[in-house]
Amino acid sequence: MSIQTVLEAKVKEAILSIFGAELTSVEFQPTRKDFEGDVTVVVFPMLRVVKGNPVQIGEQLGAFLKDAVDEVSDFNVVKGFLNLVLRDAFYVGFFNGIKEASNYGFVEERTADAVMVEYSSPNTNKPLHLGHIRNNLLGYSVAEILKASGKKVYKTQIINDRGIHICKSMVAWQRFGNDKTPENTGLKGDKLVGNYYVAFDKAYKVEIAKLVADGVDEKIAAKEAPILKEAQEMLIKWEAGDAEVTSLWKRMNAWVYEGFAITYKNMGVNFDKLYYESDTYLLGKDVVADGLRKGVFFKKEDGSVWIDLTDEGLDEKIVLRSDGTAVYMTQDIGTAIQRVNDYPDIKGMVYTVGNEQDYHFKVLFLILKKLGFSWAEHLHHLSYGMVDLPSGKMKSREGTVVDADDLMNDMTTTARELSEELGKLEEYSHEEKQELYKMVGMGALKYYILKVDPKKRILFNPEESVDFQGNTGPFIQYTYARIQSILRKANNAGVVLSRTIETSFKLHEKEKELIKQLQLFPETIQLAATNFSPALLANYVYDLVKEFNSFYQQVSILGETDEQKKALRVQLSQKVSEVIESGFKLLGINVPERM
RNA sequence: GGUGGCAUAGCUCAGCUGGAUAGAGCACCUGCCUUCUAAGCAGGCGGUCCUAGGUUCGAAUCCUAGUGCCAUCACCA
Structure with a gap:
């Protein structure tokens, strides 16, 4: 109790x-x-x-x-x-109780309570950028936090691998590609394909300008540009299963997937199951037909199918086009149902998608409820703010994006420069150093993004690099490394870590504060889980670390002559480092032995 | 125009279900490395918590109205 x-x-x-x-x-x-x-x-x-x-x-x-x-x-x-x-006895008793616990703060998995977390969900026509980084880090971290809070979690994504935007990069590659491949250019596959997505837009604009110069109205020109026509024709061929188009589509998508795999690996995120829009875009249609019979939907004169949500304060929303083809909503209805069919233990789902789609998910959840699915009561849109640049919104088409791979490389480089300046790693091999630079660079980036409340928008200024001092990932990693150094020395000196502290022990003020802070870890995990907010956890770990550093500067740990005091201080340091490690693990950040 | 989100120090952000004198980091200024890693610690400077009302013993937090920024309201995804 x-x-x-x-x-x-x-x-x-x-x-x-x-x-x-x-x-x-x-x-x-x-x-x-x-x-x-x-x-x-x-x-x-x-x-x-x-x-x-x-x-x-x-x-x-x-x-x-x-x-x-x-x-x-x-x-x-x-x-x-x-x-x-x-009384100090209360705190000493508490600490004696947790110090040997291996997964302090984590709750055992209750398999009856499974949840699916969707994140990333990229388009296969361009590389991942900073916006995707926020999405990926958030989704991954929330999934890990939910796990730690006792839920069974499936991580997934829906890959948007079809549609007119995919055809655009395909058309541009056919026109301007000269058979360039990742192999013969050495370019990462997603980068290569992304270049043609940009090339399409450029050519498209040139064609429009030409038509306008010839006296065509601008709006008409935008619809009649030959390259756009070509892309639309390609989509029709794709949907009809045209062998040549399908083959090109498979080839180019494969390049993109190879590129994504590298980016995901560097980012340190993963998935339990992948869904492809090309597999699921038809599934929702049956459900819509069924809902039409039940009276959840209605058909307009032109044959299009809608749902009336005016009673809920929303509008009418289309769920099937007049030509019978699926819209975004149709596909999402189908995908949700498919997922529950695949994993019957799912009681709810979390969708990590930007806040520009708040309305879409409000409608989606409402439709699924009206269709009568019990799990529809437990759907959550993990809505997060956009990452904007000082110049405004990032646009892949116009090339005004902060590329994910470039940014991660920059972070690693900065970490290396800083570390070399400090020069504390003489005994490390080249490989060990590389690994550390990456860990610290990624720690800085991940913490920078995750410490902010998800629903707030982030303004990212590439000119001012992400900090490595103060309230940052590296600061926390540094504290962890410092504790590891103490623990190595304590081990060599033969300090007994298992020693039980007597309840009559008089605690130093700083020791007491640290124990108080440790007490908060389990409830912080639960709070972060119910709020879907890694930021709460990030800020908790920061507070813990600040408290530890203050303790570290004020009292001597290994220099303490009283054996019981020394034992407590080493034990406390160890427990703090364990909580840093597991807290950071939930944010997807690794911690180093030295730095 | 309708709907939703956000607004706290020069900058980037905390502030849990309303609670005591609103907290961190960066930047700027002082100190502290012959003792456990100075990517650190201790201290200083810096606030009409967007504005105006309201509820309450008590409001940065809740309610109403307004202002500003962003998003959204397509047979796009």
């Missing part, structure tokens, strides 16, 4: 016996550092049931608790705040 549960029961008992009043709940908060105490009971809300002066009520309550609860050693009242001082 937690101390808070004990205190809550006792506070209620006290109010009942002293004032004869019943409390439904008690408000606790950690005592602010400027006051003496550990836990604060807020007296104000009690005024609703107890008449009187809050300070006097606090005094009486404090006296009762000091008497009735072993852990409470003292108290003081400031205005309406009752600050309780807890």
Whole structure:
């Protein structure tokens, strides 16, 4: 039973016996550092049931608790705040209880409660950029956090591998490609294909300008440009299963997948199952037909199928075109159902998609509910803000993007330069150094992105590089490395790590603060899971690390002559490093032994 | 125009279900490496929490209205 549960029961008992009043709940908060105490009971809300002066009520309550609860050693009242001082024995006891636990803070998986997390979901016509990085890091991290909170998780994505935009890069490659391949150019496959997506747009604009110069109206020109016509014809051929088009499509997509695989590997993300739009885009149609019979949808005169959501405050939304072909919504309905068919233990799904699609997902979830699927009650759109540049929105077509591979390389380079300047790694081999630079560079990038509340938009200025000092990934990695160094030395010196600390032990202020911070880890994981927010975890780890560094500067660990003190300090350091490691693991960030 | 999101220090961000004097980092200024890694620590400077009302013992937080920025409202995805 937690101390808070004990205190809550006792506070209620006290109010009942002293004032004869019943409390439904008690408000606790950690005592602010400027006051003496550990836990604060807020007296104000009690005024609703107890008449009187809050300070006097606090005094009486404090006296009762000091008497009735072993852990409470003292108290003081400031205005309406009752600050309780807890005995060191309580903290020592807590620490003895967790220090040997291997997965502290993590909850055992409950398989009955599975959830599917979708993220990444790229188009196969261009390389991944900074926007995808945010998506990938968020989705991956949320999946790991959900796992740690006790859920079974399947990571997935839906690959947008068909449609007019894919045909555009295919047409451009046919026109301007001269049989260039990743093999004969040495270019990464997704980069090569992306170049033709840009080339298409360029040629398209030239053609429009030419038509306009010939006196054609601009709007008509935009529809009549030959290269666009060509792409549209190619899409029709693709849907008809034309052998030549299909073969080119498979070939170019394969190049892209090879490129993506490298990017994902460098980013450190992975998937349990892949879905392809080309496999699922037809599936939703049956469901729509079925829903039409049930009266969930209705058909307009031209044959198109719609759903009326005006009662829910939304509009009418199309779910099938008049020519019977699927729209985006149709495909998403089908994909959702397909997933539950494939994994019947799924109770819910999380879609990691940018906030520009808030409306789409609102509608999708509503449709699935109306179709009567029980799991539709547990769908969540993990909506995140865009990553914008100082110049505005990133646009692949116009080449104004921060490329994912380039950015990751830049980060590694910066980490190397910084590290070489400090020159602490003489004994490392070339390979070990490379691995470390990458770890630190990626740590900086990942932390930079994940520490921000997902729903806020990020302004990324490529001119000002991501920091490596202060509230950053490398700062936390550095603290971890420093602890590892202490642990190596402690091990050589024969410090006994398993030693149980006596409950009569008098804690140093900094030791107590560290234990308090460690206590918060399990609830932080749960909070991050229910809020789908890695930022909460990132900020927790930062606070823990700040607390540790302060402890590290103020007290001597290995230099301590009192054996029990030394043992506690080494044990504390070890536990802190374990929590840093597992907390960072949930953010997808690795930690180094040295740096 | 309708709908949704955001607005906190010069800059980038925290601030959990309303609680005590609004916190970090960067930048700028001071100190601290012959002692466990200075990518660190300690301190200083810096705030009309967008504006105006309201609810409350108490509002950065909740409600209403307004302002600004972003997104969205296609037989595009």
